[in-house]
Amino acid sequence: MSEPLFGKVALIGIGLIGSSIAINLRDRGLAGSVAISTRTAPTLARAEDLRLGTSYHLDPAEAVRDADLVILSVPVGACGPIAEQIGPALKPGAVVSDVGSVKASVIAAMRPHLPDHVQFVPAHPVAGTEQSGPDAGFLELFENRWTILTPVEGASEEAVARLAALWRACGARVETMTAEHHDLVLAIVSHVPHLIAYNIVGTAADLEEVTKAEVIKFSASGFRDFTRIAASDPTMWRDIFLNNRDAVLEMLARFSEDLASLQRAIRWGDGDALFDLFTRTRAIRRGIVEAGQDTAQPDFGRSPKGH
Numbered sequence: 001m002s003e004p005l006f007g008k009v010a011l012i013g014i015g016l017i018g019s020s021i022a023i024n025l026r027d028r029g030l031a032g033s034v035a036i037s038t039r040t041a042p043t044l045a046r047a048e049d050l051r052l053g054t055s056y057h058l059d060p061a062e063a064v065r066d067a068d069l070v071i072l073s074v075p076v077g078a079c080g081p082i083a084e085q086i087g088p089a090l091k092p093g094a095v096v097s098d099v100g101s102v103k104a105s106v107i108a109a110m111r112p113h114l115p116d117h118v119q120f121v122p123a124h125p126v127a128g129t130e131q132s133g134p135d136a137g138f139l140e141l142f143e144n145r146w147t148i149l150t151p152v153e154g155a156s157e158e159a160v161a162r163l164a165a166l167w168r169a170c171g172a173r174v175e176t177m178t179a180e181h182h183d184l185v186l187a188i189v190s191h192v193p194h195l196i197a198y199n200i201v202g203t204a205a206d207l208e209e210v211t212k213a214e215v216i217k218f219s220a221s222g223f224r225d226f227t228r229i230a231a232s233d234p235t236m237w238r239d240i241f242l243n244n245r246d247a248v249l250e251m252l253a254r255f256s257e258d259l260a261s262l263q264r265a266i267r268w269g270d271g272d273a274l275f276d277l278f279t280r281t282r283a284i285r286r287g288i289v290e291a292g293q294d295t296a297q298p299d300f301g302r303s304p305k306g307h
């Protein structure tokens with residue numbers, strides 16, 4: 001058990017990420033009290049059954065009253081409207097954060113609604129699974145994974161350091177960068193790969209000459225990995241693509257060019273071009289494994305609860 005890092009923490013949204021944070025706060029003793037707010041009564045009741053917090057509220061403004069730290073764990077498109085709801089109820093000096101997979105548009109949507117007397121430190125734990133909802137969370141989710149902080153101008157160093165300490169106490173490694181750079185990096189390492197997975201599974205599902213039964217029966221592990229990713233939450237991913245539009249389109253343009261050159265290599269029987277690329281990409285994979293960044297991969301979809 002650690003010393004509580006914050007007195008009262010308010011968690012708005014209690015899906016995979018919110019519930020994983022709640023479990024960390026509870027099991028590691030990181031908060032004096034934890035107020036939970038979510039949109040629907042059944043989800044709130046489930047959070048209470050799971051003992052994820054110490055008080056439960058349908059009204060987010062009620063949950064954030066007197067909170068020292070507020071974390072929004074909702075689809076990125078919901079962050080602006082929630083900031084508008086909670087803005088007037090925030091305590092002076094409170095740290096306000098989120099966990100959204102896109103940063104610049106979330107900051108633009110939230111900032112106008114936050115009073116000057118709070119410290120806004122947006123964050124993104126780069127850790128997750130394809131599961132969602134309050135039952136999906138688990139203690140180890142953030143273990144050895146990166147959390148990226150994108151503090152806005154004017155946030156105090158003390159607020160950034162306190163939030164970083166909380167994420168480290170959850171087992172995460174912490175890095176700070178601008179929101180724009182975050183969005184570019186995540187477009188290539190997370191958003192475009194998800195789009196590729198949604199696309200290939202959709203393509204396979206629409207084939208006429210290959211039946212769905214055959215796709216399931218003969219799916220090799222590569223295709224199965226795509227289906228896991230393509231099972232990710234539709235609302236969450238719709239919001240990510242709508243909110244990281246420019247960076248995703250930029251990376252997709254590069255991707256399409258490279259795909260066209262692979263197409264050409266296959267058409268013209270250019271085995272050297274294929275072999276050279278596959279050799280380079282194999283080295284990248286080995287680098288990831290050597291850096292210890294593959295450790296969470298086997299857990300994805302196989303959390304301790306057997307998800």
Ligand SMILES: NC(=O)C1=CN([C@@H]2O[C@H](COP(=O)(O)OP(=O)(O)OC[C@H]3O[C@@H](n4cnc5c(N)ncnc54)[C@H](O)[C@@H]3O)[C@@H](O)[C@H]2O)C=CC1
Pocket residue numbers: 012013014015016017018038039040043073074075076078082099100101102124125126127128129130131132133134136233236240
């Ligand atoms: N799932 C993942 O692997 C990761 C997700 N994220 C980010 O974390 C955030 C939450 O994602 P998850 O926990 O996976 O989602 P989730 O679907 O498991 O939970 C979302 C929560 O937000 C609430 N919610 C949904 N729409 C709402 C609205 N319009 N107004 C108020 N509340 C609403 C839901 O009731 C639920 O409590 C998203 O912004 C996502 O981009 C970040 C890292 C990883």
Ligand SMILES: O=C(O)C(=O)Cc1ccc(O)cc1
Pocket residue numbers: 100101125126127128129130190229300
């Ligand atoms: O399940 C997977 O493979 C993921 O990639 C999880 C994930 C989804 C969204 C994020 O912003 C970060 C991590």
